[in-house]
Amino acid sequence: MSTQSLKGRKIAVLVESQFIAEELALYRERFEEDGAEVHFLANLYGQPHLELVSEVEEPCHTPKLMTVTRDVAHAAPEDYAAVIVAANYPSVRLRHFVPPDGPDGRPRPITPDMVRTAPAVRFFARAMRQPGIVKGALCHALWLLTPTPELLAGRRVICHEVVLADVTNAGGLYVPDASGVVVDGDLVTGRSFHQVSTFIDRIKDLLMASPPPDAPAIALQRPAALASAIAPGGSRRILIVLSNHGYWGEELVGPLEVFNRQGYDVEFATPDGRRPEALPPSMDASFIDPPLGRPVTTPEMARAVRKLDDSGPERSEQARLFDAPLNLSALLPERPYFSHPVLVRALEAYYRERDHALRAFERFDAMLLVGGSGPIVDLANNQRVHDLILGFLRMGKPIAAECYAVTCLAFAREVDDRRSILRNKHVTGHCLEYDYKDGTGFVGTDFNMGPPPYPLELILRDATAPEGQYHGNVGREQSVIVDYPFITGRSTPDSTLTGEKLVEVLEQGLRRWGW
Structure with missing residues (x-):
């Protein structure tokens, strides 16, 4: 019938x-x-x-x-x-x-x-x-x-x-x-x-x-x-979000190697579904980082990043995952402007569609936002990325972020609340001492904005108030903070440790570490 x-x-x-x-x-x-x-x-x-x-x-x-x-x-x-x-x-x-x-x-x-x-x-x-x-x-x-x-x-x-x-x-x-x-x-x-x-x-x-x-x-x-x-106790799945304007190679390779050793499955997502690309300096072992005055990429890491970034016919199976990343602009709806002629109905439709769309991400156990200068351009102020973060937060799933991508956490907030989800949390991220000046922040990218348009450390200090805290750990080789459900890494040297701490959160129930 x-x-x-x-x-x-x-x-x-x-x-x-x-x-x-x-x-x-x-x-x-x-x-x-x-x-x-x-x-x-x-x-x-x-x-x-x-x-x-x-x-x-x-x-x-x-x-x-x-x-x-x-x-x-x-x-x-x-x-x-x-x-x-x-x-x-x-x-x-x-x-x-x-x-x-x-x-x-x-x-x-x-x-x-x-x-x-x-x-x-x-x-x-x-x-x-x-x-x-x-x-x-x-x-x-x-x-x-x-x-x-x-x-x-x-x-x-x-x-x-x-x-x-x-x-x-x-x-x-x-x-x-x-x-x-x-x-x-x-x-x-x-x-x-x-x-x-x-x-x-x-x-x-x-x-x-x-x-x-x-x-x-x-x-x-x-x-x-x-x-x-659905497979009980099967392999964990990690969603890795990357900018379409360039990611820093080691900040992906470091956690990815940890996930591979752990036997985790990974899927990549970008704002517009295009193949992500590594920032050229992150594949160049001779590149001198201006704030530090020394190279920050080893020859071994440069080769690993080039291998992962390879789009040629002989590319590795891992690199092939980049060919068709999840398209966040297609998977998640756009919130209407408040000038919409029928705003209430449009908002009702938006929230309904958003909640439906987020169910597609239930299969993931955690999310990683990879750093580099690219996230400043298309992740930090991306409403769909914010909705994805809020969705993982509501599902009680851990979220890791590195370097400039930590800004996504600071800016992710419900439109009717507008308080940062980092309020009263402890985090780390790119600090003022290691930040860039005019002409040095966007080397090798397809745009020229001068230095980053915001000081990340100051944003994080404001976002974590009144009872949270930003930790720069200046002078220390590594800075990773776990304040569940967030795992934040300061910069490139913290990439592998960020991945390791995310694994500890998932496998051992780690809830606080690093301060």
């Missing part, structure tokens, strides 16, 4: 030849009975349509034909509430790619990295990076994710035994569930076509628990009934 509970939702099903006709028919029938619109997508190779042939082992050995008119290369996963990869061998065909031409007009030699260029691989990877889109992979379908193993690593899945070795080699956590279907947050996987009915039911459960289609936020609300499907 139709409930129309999915009215207004669109479902994308990625297909190719050797599909199972009964499976595709069930997608159309089961989703459309609840009001959803089902689109079948394939790589059309520049043609207006593609004629696909079903699995030859169909009943009576009579292959069926299917005409697809939607090109996955020109589709956007953001247009869909759910993205499903069909069972059987479509995922193998969907991974096909055409080697790009070289300078001489002839195809380049094939490299492993080119597998990632297949339109369907890119489409599904983009969907995987957005928790508000429900993802479904049945039978062999996880083959479409193995070219981007960073998106599969740590996820609880089930699949056909034919692809099991590839899935586990990519970091997937195989769960031999008796039902043949496993739900891990926004990802639903099934062992084979024989579980398609249960597979569809679980996808429907997630869709019905998510915000209505007219809500701009793309967050996923997990129903209580599915809470048991």
Whole structure:
């Protein structure tokens, strides 16, 4: 019986030849009975349509034909509430790619990295990076994710035994569930076509628990009934927020190395979703820091930062995580101006959308705001970043910040309260003695603002009043302060220690340290 509970939702099903006709028919029938619109997508190779042939082992050995008119290369996963990869061998065909031409007009030699260029691989990877889109992979379908193993690593899945070795080699956590279907947050996987009915039911459960289609936020609300499907005691996840105007390399590499040793999963986010870039001086061991009058980056650290910042075809798997960071401007709503013609209604919509959007970040255990001069430009006074910080605070999750990014904590405050969340807290951050003068603060960036437009130490002293305190620890090699839920690091030499103290907060319950 139709409930129309999915009215207004669109479902994308990625297909190719050797599909199972009964499976595709069930997608159309089961989703459309609840009001959803089902689109079948394939790589059309520049043609207006593609004629696909079903699995030859169909009943009576009579292959069926299917005409697809939607090109996955020109589709956007953001247009869909759910993205499903069909069972059987479509995922193998969907991974096909055409080697790009070289300078001489002839195809380049094939490299492993080119597998990632297949339109369907890119489409599904983009969907995987957005928790508000429900993802479904049945039978062999996880083959479409193995070219981007960073998106599969740590996820609880089930699949056909034919692809099991590839899935586990990519970091997937195989769960031999008796039902043949496993739900891990926004990802639903099934062992084979024989579980398609249960597979569809679980996808429907997630869709019905998510915000209505007219809500701009793309967050996923997990129903209580599915809470048991989320990995208990699994690897912790850290959200790392980076500026689009440059981060200081060691202030990312230091904590990141700590998280990697601990076995944590990390995801990156930037204000506009573009790939973050390290500040050039932080990759240069010969750069003389003007306030200190000496180099602050070792040759080893400079090499580590360059490796992480590499965007070339031979870049590391860790560097590939930078390719499509979470886009905070797309994930979180913008607060309306008070000049809005219908302010009360606009504010109601904003708060509703904000709360929906923040549910997408429930999967993270902690957040790190990386320093450098970039945060001064696009993080410190960024309302969406402030809302994210406030959301983590309300969820009782620790927040770490380094150097100039500590300003984000000082400025994060509810609009109807306007008191800093650092009030009565103890913190550290870039101090006056180590601050920059005109012409020295933004070396290697794509803008020229002179020195930082504010003295961070004075802001932090004011924000922590009346009973808190700023600690500069001038003359001491390191300065990290833990005053739960905040972990703050003064500058570059404190990067690794900041990561270590965040781990102690998560694993040992550390609540106060450093003063």
